[in-house]
Amino acid sequence: MSDYNFAYLDEQTKRMIRRAILKGLAIPGYQVPFASREMPMPYGWGTGGVQVSAAVLTPEDTFKVIDQGADDTTNAVSIRRFFQKTAGIAVTEATSQASVIQTRHRIPEEELSADQILVYQVPIPEPLRFLEPSEVETRKMHALEEYGLMHVKLYEDISQHGDIATAYAYPVKVEGRYVMDPSPIPKFDNPKLEMAGIQLFGAGREQRIYAIPPYTQVVSLDFDDYPFHPSKADHACDLCGATDSYLDELIVDDAGGRMFMCSDTDYCTTRRKQGHIGAQGVPYHEDAA
Amino acid sequence: MTPLLQVENIAKFYGARIGCTDVSFDLYPGEVMGIVGESGSGKSTLLNCLAGHLTPDRGAVRFDTRTEGLRDTITMSEPERRMLGRTDWAFVHQHARDGLRMNVSAGGNVGERLMAVNARHYGDIRTKAIDWLGRVEITEDRIDDRPTAFSGGMQQRLQIARNLVTGPRLVFMDEPTGGLDVSVQARLLDLLRGLVREMNLSAIIVTHDLAVVRLLADRLMVMKDGHVIETGLTDQVLDDPQHAYTQLLVSSVLQV
């Protein structure tokens, strides 16, 4: 054990956060205010997600952290180590083996099950913020279900770009009631928001927690004549050959050479282990990774 | 005939100071009423009480709703009142930037009220926006420009289009021509007169400009120190004012 209280936060704080989480689950999509604590990392590094994770973790949990789909970025590594140190819990990079997954900007490609919790890091929880700066007014709009403004944003997209250009943080309506910002996940992930697992969203700086319970209806907003399309690069993964995953584009030399690869590193690695090979890929070796 | 708006004994106080008091009148469909008075006379307070922006301390403001007839808008629930605010009512602010979203295109500004009442077809919304921009003499090629790129007169016309697109029945206007050049004012007045007649709009116009009310308003209400001191047919009040203050007001206007 470490010298920290389990998972860093004191028990009273965790209780306060759990109450906010329960309220969020009871009112899907509704932003519950909570008394966000100072964490030993700067805002923007996932302080909201970390507090939610701290409140739901138990000693038996297996924890996974992904940042833009990857387990090995600085952000993911430091949060994973943070909980290894303060909670002494098991960690993994395998989606299927994790019981709690904290994520920034992605939903894992592998379908989550009913015994898994997905915790999102949220920068700006208020989907109406960009058009209506007043928090008093946006809260009233949520309360009275006045969501016309959300479509104004989509209208502006189409009028300026010919199509709905919003590619991430694409607004959704949860269970026919609250309009919600799904955090900056690509809109490719939006259909996955209807899942078996529990989804919790934490915004540290903005002091808001919200949630989507399992099997909740989540509809991406659109126009009748411009329906929602979950889009991705029209390509297969160059490493594992997957055609159904969200891809990152990588510039590989100064001559404009590029390759596409799964943004979900665990998904890609797992497929390569199974023998799938993409156009520029090589057979998987334990040490070559 | 049922009045569209029935105002009964409205009073609003700011502490011990009178905002406005003892105001009663009926407004019928198609009628335009002007409220004139100097700064601090209570005309803007009254307008804001009528439009639901301020809660009066006593009195009733009954509006002839489409489904349930006369309803007191002061005691109705806030969602209902806000719904009226984006359907049957319109509010034209003196400063266009108070009534427009300056970071949204002209088309988005006009379309917002449509989307607020669940219009979900981009093509239809755009067609309607173009139609309304045309009616307020803004050409179609400006539809994707933001109001920040518009002149003051254009911003004001855009505000009117944004307000009228849902076919309201009652329009509140607070100094709609204030701050505009005289030639731009004339164009706006002409436009408003045409729209009032074509749409059979009722309107309440607060202004200190007697020329504006003479051209737009059927009836006139003169306010001073929070009280209504004279009412009547617009040209009668202006040409044969009875109250000392009204006589002073009318005789103070420079003749051109």
Next chain:
Amino acid sequence: MISIENVSKSFVLHNQGAVEIPVMAGASLTVAEGECVALIGASGAGKSTLMRMIYGNYLTASGRIMIGDVDIATATPREIIQVRRRTLGYVSQFLRVVPRVSTLDVVAEPLLATGTERDAALHQAETLLTRLNIPERLWTLSPTTFSGGEQQRVNIARGFAFPYPALLLDEPTASLDPTNRSTVLAMIGEAKARGAAIIGIFHDHAARDEICDHQFDVTQFTPGLAA
């Protein structure tokens, strides 16, 4: 059609020592359908005042002014607006219009206000303007820039656009050339023929004698003037 009974009027000038100026007392006058009555009397005797009282532009202190079955002296603004829209026309000496509105629209407005289709209203306006010799090239311009005579004719066209059962004419032939003058007199004659009750002020004595059935001297009801 028009029945004035025992009306009186005075002005109180609050800002000039609250001096009260009685301008009319005990005036009575009746105008039947198809009849034209001329108001006469020296300048300042109250011809225009009486005209404005009938139109509801000035308040009436006491007495009755019946236009059809509406008493203008006690009617609400809304009732007076209705009377003005459908019953009582007024051709004043001065044209007061919104700047920038075309002459055609100015003339058609009384028709549009009473629900005439736009095309029909404009057609009627064109007919009237043609008859009154307003050149077609001016139709799309605002009359605010016209000469006095042209403005006067636009005013008349507007006043005659809708077939009001009652008409008030304030110097309709002033500043008109002989041709237009006779056109206007003909139009007044036609209005009489269709049954309009007309009250007019004419400084043009020949016109007055030609078109009016009676004369009504307001001097007798002007306090301080009646001897």
